Amino acid sequence: MKNKREKGSRKRILLTSVFGPYGVDDAYGRKENIMELYHNQVTKAQGIASLRFHHRSFGLYFIASNVDADVTVLDFPSKARFVREIKKQYDIVGVSFIVPNFLKAKEMARLTRVHAAGSTILLGGHGAAIEGVKDLIDCDHVVQGEGIRWLRTYLGQDPNAPIVHPVLPSTERQSIFGAPVPGTCASMLVTGVGCVNACSFCCTSHFFGRKYTSFISSGRELFETAQRIADARGTDNFFVMDENFLKDKQRALDLIAEMEREKRFFGFHIFSSAEALTAFGIDNLVRLGAQFVWIGFESRSHQERFVKNKGIDAKQLVKDLRDRGISVLASGILCMEHHTPDNMQEDIDFLVDLNADMVQFMLLTPMPVTALYEEHKARKTFREDVAWEDTHGQKCLNYTHPAFADGEPEKWLNAAFRQDFEVNSSSLYRIVETCFRGYKALCAAPELDTCLETRKAELAQRTKEYGMVLPVIAKYAVNDKERHRARALDEEIAAHLGPPTVKERASRVALSLLAGLWKQRVRLFGDMIQPATIVTKFSPEERMRSELSAPILGTGASIIEDIAPSKAVAAMVGTDRST
Ligand code: B12
Ligand code: SF4
Numbered sequence: 330m331k332n333k334r335e336k337g338s339r340k341r342i343l344l345t346s347v348f349g350p351y352g353v354d355d356a357y358g359r360k361e362n363i364m365e366l367y368h369n370q371v372t373k374a375q376g377i378a379s380l381r382f383h384h385r386s387f388g389l390y391f392i393a394s395n396v397d398a399d400v401t402v403l404d405f406p407s408k409a410r411f412v413r414e415i416k417k418q419y420d421i422v423g424v425s426f427i428v429p430n431f432l433k434a435k436e437m438a439r440l441t442r443v444h445a446a447g448s449t450i451l452l453g454g455h456g457a458a459i460e461g462v463k464d465l466i467d468c469d470h471v472v473q474g475e476g477i478r479w480l481r482t483y484l485g486q487d488p489n490a491p492i493v494h495p496v497l498p499s500t501e502r503q504s505i506f507g508a509p510v511p512g513t514c515a516s517m518l519v520t521g522v523g524c525v526n527a528c529s530f531c532c533t534s535h536f537f538g539r540k541y542t543s544f545i546s547s548g549r550e551l552f553e554t555a556q557r558i559a560d561a562r563g564t565d566n567f568f569v570m571d572e573n574f575l576k577d578k579q580r581a582l583d584l585i586a587e588m589e590r591e592k593r594f595f596g597f598h599i600f601s602s603a604e605a606l607t608a609f610g611i612d613n614l615v616r617l618g619a620q621f622v623w624i625g626f627e628s629r630s631h632q633e634r635f636v637k638n639k640g641i642d643a644k645q646l647v648k649d650l651r652d653r654g655i656s657v658l659a660s661g662i663l664c665m666e667h668h669t670p671d672n673m674q675e676d677i678d679f680l681v682d683l684n685a686d687m688v689q690f691m692l693l694t695p696m697p698v699t700a701l702y703e704e705h706k707a708r709k710t711f712r713e714d715v716a717w718e719d720t721h722g723q724k725c726l727n728y729t730h731p732a733f734a735d736g737e738p739e740k741w742l743n744a745a746f747r748q749d750f751e752v753n754s755s756s757l758y759r760i761v762e763t764c765f766r767g768y769k770a771l772c773a774a775p776e777l778d779t780c781l782e783t784r785k786a787e788l789a790q791r792t793k794e795y796g797m798v799l800p801v802i803a804k805y806a807v808n809d810k811e812r813h814r815a816r817a818l819d820e821e822i823a824a825h826l827g828p829p830t831v832k833e834r835a836s837r838v839a840l841s842l843l844a845g846l847w848k849q850r851v852r853l854f855g856d857m858i859q860p861a862t863i864v865t866k867f868s869p870e871e872r873m874r875s876e877l878s879a880p881i882l883g884t885g886a887s888i889i890e891d892i893a894p895s896k897a898v899a900a901m902v903g904t905d906r907s908t
Pocket of ligand 1: 344346351352362363364365366367369370383384385386387388389391392422423424425426427428429430451452453454455456458472474475476477479480519522531532533570571572696697721722723
């Protein structure tokens with residue numbers, strides 16, 4: 330029998346991410362599947378120079394901010410913490426999961442049936458794309474695609490009511506060389522979900538129906554949302570979670586116009602495909618305040634498969650972006666169907682030779698709902714012995730590849746990451762270099778308007794701030810090349826922007842000490858960092874009040890708990906040693 334409250338009065342809803350610990354070999358997950366973006370699949374081979382950031386389960390906060398209900402968001406719980414929460418007998422328990430976390434979602438549904446038999450169980454997120462998931466997991470509803478409109482409809486509310494953007498930090502915990510990154514991190518801006526390009530392997534495009542669903546549709550609305558969030562959090566920088574932000578060129582151009590009209594210049598980290606970026610133009614990107622762009626170059630040897638990269642000179646594009654102060658994360662795919670041990674190095678060399686600030690190498694992994702998945706299903710190439718928790722693209726292939734024996738893909742992947750690190754130095758070094766290149770480019774420009782003067786000042790500040798890390802990079806360099814170039818860059822920056830102040834020198838010493846401690850920690854206990862559990866309450870009353878006063882999370886939400894993982898757990902799971 331369902332909880333009586335579900336019909337009639339306002340619902341009590343629990344929205345939760347899957348439980349931790351993450352990135353450990355246990356009954357539910359794998360050590361490669363860590364809950365971090367950079368250290369999982371980008372800077373993982375860069376030892377203590379790897380960027381260490383956690384990110385919340387943003388979709389849950391979006392849904393919570395946009396339904397008329399008492400919603401609790403439970404992010405990164407332990408299994409015991411999850412059980413404690415469901416015993417509060419919510420009307421609805423919604424679990425967000427991705428494909429590799431299938432077993433965790435299944436266990437959470439089972440626990441809900443045991444401890445909260447009256448709760449309705451919803452499953453959402455990319456894991457919902459798994460074929461027949463409704464039969465594989467004992468639940469009430471599986472929600473494929475966009476969840477706000479689905480839940481509003483389910484609760485009898487207007488699915489098309491305006492979408493309220495929550496005020497959220499883009500990262501939960503940022504550290505470099507074991508030292509917390511000072512200052513307020515960028516805010517999260519989710520402008521929409523999905524992408525019309527529909528590249529055959531792409532989960533996000535296919536999951537959202539190969540179309541784009543915008544949450545913020547005009548430049549004006551985007552400016553107002555950014556302004557509200559920036560004022561609440563005290564930073565004008567944003568990480569834009571939109572698979573292809575510049576695909577809507579007019580919206581981004583209108584945003585620039587709004588910023589110039591209002592004389593308020595925000596900064597953005599974005600994802601965009603090469604063709605959309607090129608159409609938008611690099612001058613516009615500088616005016617927009619783009620600081621970082623993630624571009625999927627995928628592969629040079631199979632370009633016909635990726636219309637978005639047709640006719641693009643990838644190397645020139647990366648160089649032009651970095652020359653203008655925009656960091657690039659270039660992503661590529663290994664062990665594609667046409668790859669062999671004889672030709673794959675060519676693609677790895679291509680990606681390394683781009684000399685982007687960061688490179689993501691990922692194994693081709695046909696995922697449910699994608700066209701690629703359907704192709705492999707038709708060809709019956711899927712491996713029966715690869716479980717969902719191994720389907721994450723950082724260790725093994727989930728399909729039979731005639732040219733790569735088991736164990737080989739992981740070796741290629743690790744070697745590719747290492748090659749990029751040794752040839753191009755740490756990503757941190759490259760990011761400082763990019764800021765400085767952009768600053769010098771604006772210094773050399775004949776005339777600057779207010780927008781570009783602001784961008785120049787921002788680049789100077791970022792160069793100084795990020796440049797503080799250069800002595801530590803030199804000290805722990807991967808090779809002589811990195812050591813020499815880090816020292817040379819430090820000197821060149823000092824020559825242009827002045828030597829470090831006393832305070833900056835003190836910070837450099839502190840950073841060096843912390844880096845030494847972090848190195849020891851990694852050597853003795855491994856480099857694992859578990860995210861803290863975060864519990865956030867959303868209620869309509871607070872939501873209404875928040876429209877009148879400065880909100881905590883912008884939508885009437887309050888964080889009630891923020892539990893750091895115990896040292897014992899951190900040490901216990903610290904088995905994944907970096908090089
Ligand atoms: C942020 C992010 C992360 C964060 C994790 C944040 C977290 N706390 O979980 C980090 C960086 C740590 C991460 C790690 C990984 N990720 Co990730 N990640 C993303 C990313 C870039 C954004 C997700 C997001 O916030 N989107 C915006 C929100 C609004 O959308 P949403 O989450 O999809 O939510 C909407 C719907 O899905 C739905 N919904 C979601 N949950 C629920 C729950 C209920 C109850 C309901 C009703 C609806 C619903 O409603 C929401 C609003 O419309 C996506 C790619 C993308 N652009 O979506 C990949 C993505 C989700 N990640 C993916 C993967 C595979 C991974 C990793 C395995 C690394 C890897 N190899 O790629 C690890 C796994 C970590 C782990 N142990 O679980 C895949 C999932 C593929 C799949 N089919 O399952 C994606 C799609 C990227 C990709 N490869 O295409 N990731
Ligand atoms: S361009 Fe990027 S986001 Fe769009 S479908 Fe292709 S891979 Fe996905």
